[in-house]
Amino acid sequence: MPVFIDRTRxxxxxxxxxxxxxxxxxxxxxxxxxxxxxxGDDVFYSRVQVVGPVGAGKTTLCxxxxxxxxxxxxxxxxxxxxxxxxxxxxxxxxxxxxxxxxEEAYSVSLSAEELLENLLNFLKNTGQRLIITFDDAxxxxxxxxxxxxxxxxxxxxxxxxxxxxxxxLGVVFVxxxxxxxxxxxxxxxxxxxxxxxxxxxxxxxxxxxxxxxRVSEAFIRGAVPDSVVEYVADVVSKPPYFGDVRLALDLLxxxxxxxxxxxxDFVKVDDVRYALAExxxxxxxxxxxxxxxxxxxVLLSIAKILQRRDEQTAELKxxxxxxxxxxxxxxxxxxxxxxxxxxxxxxxxxxxxxxKVGLVxxxxxRLTTLLEQSLKR
Numbered sequence: 001m002p003v004f005i006d007r008t009r010x011x012x013x014x015x016x017x018x019x020x021x022x023x024x025x026x027x028x029x030x031x032x033x034x035x036x037x038x039x040g041d042d043v044f045y046s047r048v049q050v051v052g053p054v055g056a057g058k059t060t061l062c063x064x065x066x067x068x069x070x071x072x073x074x075x076x077x078x079x080x081x082x083x084x085x086x087x088x089x090x091x092x093x094x095x096x097x098x099x100x101x102x103e104e105a106y107s108v109s110l111s112a113e114e115l116l117e118n119l120l121n122f123l124k125n126t127g128q129r130l131i132i133t134f135d136d137a138x139x140x141x142x143x144x145x146x147x148x149x150x151x152x153x154x155x156x157x158x159x160x161x162x163x164x165x166x167x168x169l170g171v172v173f174v175x176x177x178x179x180x181x182x183x184x185x186x187x188x189x190x191x192x193x194x195x196x197x198x199x200x201x202x203x204x205x206x207x208x209x210x211x212x213x214r215v216s217e218a219f220i221r222g223a224v225p226d227s228v229v230e231y232v233a234d235v236v237s238k239p240p241y242f243g244d245v246r247l248a249l250d251l252l253x254x255x256x257x258x259x260x261x262x263x264x265d266f267v268k269v270d271d272v273r274y275a276l277a278e279x280x281x282x283x284x285x286x287x288x289x290x291x292x293x294x295x296x297x298v299l300l301s302i303a304k305i306l307q308r309r310d311e312q313t314a315e316l317k318x319x320x321x322x323x324x325x326x327x328x329x330x331x332x333x334x335x336x337x338x339x340x341x342x343x344x345x346x347x348x349x350x351x352x353x354x355x356k357v358g359l360v361x362x363x364x365x366r367l368t369t370l371l372e373q374s375l376k377r
Contacts, residue, residue, distance in 0.1 A: 001265040002220065003256050009218035010253040012059075012246050019064055020213060021206040022057050025050075025197050029065045029172070032195050033131055036169040037073060046131075046170035047155060049192055051178045052199030054287060055244030058174050061199070062133040069131065076169070077101060080133045083140035083150070091115070093140075093150055101130065116153065116161070123167035131170040138175035139290055146183030155191035181292055201243030207233035210245055211252065219256065224267045228255070231269045235276060240348030240360045251275045288367065289374035291349075294340040297326045299349060300371040302357055306364035313356035316341075 008014055019026055029048065036046035052058050059080075066078030079100045086092045094115040098106045105122035106115070123130055134140070134150060141149050153160060154171045178196060180189070202210065208229055215224045235241070236248040252267075254275035259267045291299065301322035305314040320337055327334040341357070344350045351358050359367060 001260070001263055003223040003259050003265060003267060004218060005220055006218055007253060007256065009214055010249045010256075012249070015060060015064055015067070016213065016217075018213075019057065019060060020210050021202065022061055022199070025061055025199060026065060029061065029197055030069065033065065033069060033170040033172070036131075037069070037076065037129070045157070045166065045168055046195070047191075047193040048170070048172050048195040048197065049178060050172060050174045050197045050199065051176070053176060053201055053242050053244070055241075055246040055248075056199040056201055057245060058199055059135055062135070062172055062174060066131060066133060073129070075127055076129045076131065078131045078133070080135065082135045084136040086140070088140065088144040090144075090148060090150060090153075094119075097132070101128070102126075117163065120157075120161055120163040120166060120168070124163055124165055127167075129167045129169050131172070132168065133172040133174060135174040137173040138177055138180050141180045141183050142290070142292070144183075146180070146185070146188075151180075151184065151192070152188060155188065155193075202237065202245055203243065204233045204237035207237055207243060207245060207248055211248055214249060215252065218252075219267075220265070223256070223259075223265060224252070228252075228267050228269055228272060231272055235272075242348060247279075250279060254279060285370055288362075288370050292340075292343070293332065294336045295343045295349075296371060296374070297330075297332070298323050298337065298340045299344055300368065300375075301326060302350065302359060303364045303367040303371065306359065307368055313353055313358040316355050316357055319357060 009016075029050065032048045033046050050058050050062060063080060066080065070076055070078050079097060081093060081097055081100075083093065086096070091112040094112045095106065095108070098115050098119045101119060102122055105118040107118075110118065122128070132154070134154070137151055141151055151173060154168075157166060157168060173192065178198075184192075211229045211232060212226075215229060232248050232251050236245075236251070237243050241247055251272055255267045255271035258271040258274060259265075288296075288299070298319065301319050302314050305318055305322060306312070323337055323340075324334040326332075341350075341352075345352055348360055351360055
């Protein structure tokens with residue numbers, strides 16, 4: 001029996017009618033970007049960072065603000081670029097950006113610098129104005145190791161191009177952390193500007209509101225009891241998931257599919273438990289792969305020890321020794337173990353128990369495979 005009205009309403013790509021519990025951030029981001037639109041001169045454009053953990057609503061916030069500003073300004077275009085799709089290839093990024101604005105300014109034979117210049121000339125000649133959101137900017141900087149990045153270009157547009165008027169009126173850099181892995185120098189960090197919107201993880205109560213709203217759009221009335229919504233919010237609001245609404249929606253989608261497959265017209269808490277066990281490590285796979293080098297090495301050391309011994313925790317002394325062996329075999333300095341350990345603990349990847357440490361939310365065998373695969377790329 002069906003439980004869904006429209007399961008696409010649970011997709012990360014779906015933009016809800018209202019952005020619950022991000023009203024303040026929505027208003028502030030719009031205000032910052034509107035300052036650039038209202039001035040529209042040759043010496044000022046808005047630069048803003050949107051920072052927050054996975055599933056905090058960063059992407060949805062930027063897309064909804066961009067959508068509203070486009071609707072209110074006839075000659076304004078908002079272009080969203082997910083930098084994770086392109087890793088460190090700046091020419092691929094600019095090809096996508098330019099084609100999103102106009103095929104007329106695009107040519108496959110052009111370099112990144114030529115594409116950017118073509119874009120700026122097109123905007124000048126047509127009067128088209130542009131706001132750009134660069135998502136996963138910290139990932140791009142990390143993959144580029146801070147060299148030749150779009151962050152550098154788009155915080156220094158007035159230095160690297162003589163085209164006037166510029167008509168790029170706002171640039172948003174979305175990241176999980178504002179430090180960019182330490183790859184940006186002080187001048188580059190300063191050029192990002194002082195406008196930083198930090199999105200805190202959703203609380204249990206906020207998740208209940210958001211999930212109930214999506215359930216009303218995605219499911220037949222009565223198909224998802226309040227107890228199911230509350231259970232998902234309980235689980236996802238705690239470490240290691242820290243309010244990841246994207247994960248919460250995935251769990252509801254999976255649970256709904258399980259209910260339909262069983263021929264039921266309602267979702268049970270047990271469906272969510274099953275979905276959680278099946279999807280939780282997969283949902284964090286990209287996070288593990290994107291960890292900085294030293295924390296990744298420590299995590300892999302822990303996973304290998306636990307896999308070999310089939311135990312819940314590993315001795316820190318042994319983890320440190322395996323970390324040193326890993327660093328030596330990969331040509332890395334063996335310093336920074338304690339800092340990397342704290343990094344993992346603070347973000348809920350591991351739990352420390354005195355002089356022992358254990359994994360959170362993933363089994364050692366699967367984690368070893370994920371990390372080893374990411375190191376081969």
